[in-house]
Amino acid sequence: MGKTVLITGAAGFLGSHLCDKFISEGFRVIGMDNLITGDIRNIEHLFKNKDFEFYNHDVTKFIHVPGKLDYILHFASPASPIDYLKIPIQTLKVGSLGTHNCLGLAKEKGARILIASTSEIYGDPLVHPQSEDYYGNVSTIGPRGVYDEAKRFQESLTMAYHRFHGLETRIVRIFNTYGPRMRLNDGRVIPAFIGQALRGEHLSVFGDGLQTRSFCYVDDQVEGIYRLLFSEYVEPVNIGNPDELTIKDFAEEIIKLTGTNQKIVYRELPKDDPLQRQPDITRAKEILGWEPKVSREEGMKITYNYFKNLSKEDLLKKEHKDFSKHNRK
Secondary structure, three states, X not given: OOOEEEEEOOOOHHHHHHHHHHHHOOOEEXXXXXXXXXXXXXXXXXXXXXXXXXXXXXXXXOOOOOOOOOEEEEOOOOOOHHHHHHOHHHHHHHHHHHXXXXXXXXXXXXXXXXXXXXXXXXXXXXXXXXXOOOOOEOOOOOOOHHHHHHHHHHHHHHHHHHHHHOOOEEEEEEOOEEOOOOOOOOOOHHHHHHHHHHOOOOEEEEOOOOOEEEOEEXXXXXXXXXXXXXXXXXXXXXXXXXOEEEHXXXXXXXXXXXXXXXXXXXXXXXXXXXXXXXXXXHHXXXXXXXXXXXXXXXXXHHHHHXXXXXXXXXXXXXXXXXXXXXXXX
């Protein structure tokens, strides 16, 4: 019988692509998601596969998975500003209680666990590009702190389990990733720009547009995560594309890609929005033999075609998830 992997956040953007990757590599995959921000349509194509099983479950509550588990990938978390600003308490809980439950499960099963951290642990960085030995510049009490600090605590708890219990742990720091299955109106740069272009709206750039981002195509991101899981390296590793550009230049690329004649409109920069974001991937190159292969031009064409083929209903609807019940405790 093949190896079994549990993937939390399985119905999300990255989680669903990881499910596909591990199925294609011959694993038995158990996907887990409470569908607060995930979309069941991202994994529906796997339901008929005998090697895939889905649990609708909130990882902040006790996790029970019968039988053998070889690996756990903890990707359950809101990941877009719209989400974690609407459900700040749940965001903190999934990074703390959810991570604690996943680590406890890994200890019980003797499984290796990979934790999904983020470039947001660097905050608004004073060091550029960001390497793994940079401790960051984060506001604990700012609106983005609920996400940033959840991830920072998550890393600390993971390393504590590694050192105290001898648990096999891995930590990936994910930089901006894009591709099919992103939610169109989740507030992140690429789906926001493409959605506006497809609806004939002007593109909203926050601040002066000179802040930078580095975008990694999802296939490259998944390959880096996969290699990290099976490496012997326990400290955090940046996985991202160091090809940096300004948001203003990227908006102009989107207008050219979509063949529309929209203009760029400038809006107030959100509080604590990082002005620079570029990964130093030296560690990933040396330890994993990994670096991104898909150019932004190629990846954006695939992503744009995915969004272009969405239904008119999906294109026009705004985010309408009811988050109220998830903020009560």
